[in-house]
Amino acid sequence: MKNRFKFRHAFLIFMVACIVSSINGSHSARALGAAPRYFAITNARIFTGSGAVISSGTVVVAKGLILAVGENVAIPPEAWVIDGKGLTVYPGLIDAGTDLGLPKEEPAESATAGRGRRRAVPSGEIAKGPEDRPGTTPWRVAADEFKTDDKRIETWRNGGFTTALTMPDGGIFPGQATVVDLAGDRQGDYIVKAVATLPISFRPVGNFWAFPDSLMGSIAYIRQVFDDSNWYEQAEPIYAANSTKFERLPYDRTEQLISRELHDKETILLPANNSVQILRALRLADEWKINAVIYGGQQGYVVADAIAAKKTPVLVNLKWPERAKDADPEADQTLRELRFRDRAPSSPAALAKSGVKFAFYSGGLSGPKDILKNARKAIAAGLSPDAALRAFTADSAEILGVSDRMGSIAPGKIANLVVTDGDIFGEKTKVKHVFVDGRWFEIHEEPAAEKPGDHKTDEPPGSPKDMTGGEGVGR
């Protein structure tokens, strides 16, 4: 009876999974009783990301982590063996700047920051000065707002991305960005590092009616917030020790949070795409004494040496500038625009040459196909494929502060892997398997769009993989 129930339950899940997978074209294993938690990919070429390439070796995955990697590795008896002949294993790719899982519309600003000298002004209200904390919600954490039903999560994963930095948007201090793995049963499973980094925007939020309504206004405002936070850090312990002598400190949520950020030397993301913006960001990072990471970086080809001199890491936006699709066909394209469009993809090569640590992010690209296509442009412009891979893996993990757990294939690292049938940057290369936290996803090609009605898959009928389906291996 009990068994029967269990079977029915599993069967239901299986059916649902089949439907889901038939919609999205991705098959993978699902908890069918004792679903595998141990895997071994054998006879595969392995880019470990932390040593020489293993031309034919084995990666063993056990309970979400990498157990072993090498040429002669013992395969645990319980492991589900995947023959990796002709396949290449890479560390899972990291997209270092997305809004995956975050609702598009701005969340209603309900939080108030006390009734003190300063208060947070909900967007839409008129801020008269920095004391009104316009566009400032650093207490928001992307992890808290992360929605697992974002269709793009699967799109990214099927393209080989196992991890992403997801950033809240809206305002000058929109909130904390979170490192997420792109699979899980529940929201909590996705979160790798909830408070990973603090993105800042220089975009004025005043909309002509309120403070700040100019670039100089928003920069002055950010400076004020850092000053206030530094003041708070000093004042708070003094008050705590002398609460009978001094007037009580007004409560300010922003100061509390930012002062902790500054104290802990958390990374702060500064926006800077062109050379002027980059130089300005470097100067501001010095002035504000923050642990800055630049995001944008597309004109790095002009100022790579200046960035290298400051040892500031860069998140490079792979959405290379291009002509708007709905642009006036006869409108003149200025030499400046054409030059920028032509040279932007050479920025990663220039950064690599100068010794700048950088990672790639999709910055609004529609999916992994475009991300890898644009990475190929960077390679065509002189970036070595190895460096490009690092910008998606090890270097990215390091900049995001998760290199202890991901970015390479080594024992003890999170089992985030992408298995392809060729070079990851090859145009024809297909992703065959993806492991996220040891969850196995077998990737099937989507039906060719140009031949609607032809739904044949590559998989020979009756293969064991047809029997499995669903979104991932349970724990």
Added chain:
Amino acid sequence: MSRVISLKSPSFQLIAFCLALSLAFPLWSQPAATVYAIKGAKVYTLAGPAIENGTVVIRDGKIAAVGANIEIPPDAQVIDAAGLEVYPGMFDPVTQIGLNEVGAVSATVDARELGEFNPELIAATAVNPASAHIPVTRASGITEVLAVPGIGGFDSEGGGVITGQASAFNLAGWTMEEMQINRQVAMVINWPSIETRSFDFSTFSFKEKPYAEAKKEYDKSVNELSDWIVRARHYAQAKEKGSPDLFLRDLKLEALVPAVEGKLPVLVVADQARDIRNAVDFCAKQNLKMILASGSESWKVKDLLKEKKIPVILGPTERLPEKQDTPYDKPMTQPAELNAAGIPFAFSSFGTSFSRRLSQYAGTAVGYGLPHDEALKAVMLNAAQIFGLADQLGTLEPGKLANIIVTNGDPLEIQTQVRYLFIKGQLTSTDNRHRDLYEQYRKRPAPTR
């Protein structure tokens, strides 16, 4: 025909006397003479080679004689212009003089009407003869201008598609009836542009819209314009054939009739090459007699302008190029290019307070390759020819209106001064607000230390 005060009538002499008193111009301390002889000057007639030691005789507002050995009539007031040069007065063909006094004070601006299609408007009805810009402008040697409604310029405002009719008038007189040369010189069309970039006042920033959307708006404007032309044609036909029904008079359509019949030129404002091409195609299809105004990218469509015989009224040469990658000197070299291509053109200020700079605009073009004699024509003669006023203006020939300047040198040279100014044969004051202010502040006491 409007009422004209006879030059010999007592009323004219009274007016002239009052004018003389009010302006306190030394030569006008007696009632003005109606016959003048300018002698001993180098005379640039623009109708032939310059005449050394020539004489120009002016009688009753017109040029009576020009030449080297002209007998000076006994009743003439003689002006000894030895060492000076005589030219036809300059003609600024696109201005808002008299329509726009102080751009920032809306009560003094009467340059456009609401609505997109206003062919029945005639600029002359709105020109203020007492505008302070008139004496300032004529002191620089400009003797006649067109007032053009609805054209946006350097210091003026624009708007609408058919904005009204331009009027030609002399820069001296008490009333428009006295000043006007021709009330209806051209129908003015602001050619619609396909503009993907627009300014959004709610965010105070530029917004981009999709090309398809901008194109749709453009098509709508052009279709509307097309409808107006077609309706005017039907109107003309119905009127000519005399419909048995009671004919409903439509002033807008009636005003358009001369334009659609090709009797009145259309002055089409367009700058971008695409807009110029579209406008030329449109006018060719609709059989309109087109004059291109502004035309900052005329250099890109020289062949088309040449083929379709479209004259161009060029805007100021002293401006920045339109686009980032346009050569920096294109506004200055373009006149020479058009001249070499055989396209008739005239310079214009497209302004009000800066109309006085007209000669500088031409002078700059000379510095960038335009032959000097062509530059003179482009500020004195060509506009008159383009607008069909060359029977009255543009050269120093007997029978033409005596709009004449006597200078101490090349009028295209910035330091040159106008010594004598004749408008409609009257010696006219060069006093103006600029000179008043100069005198006023020149007299201020030196600071004591």
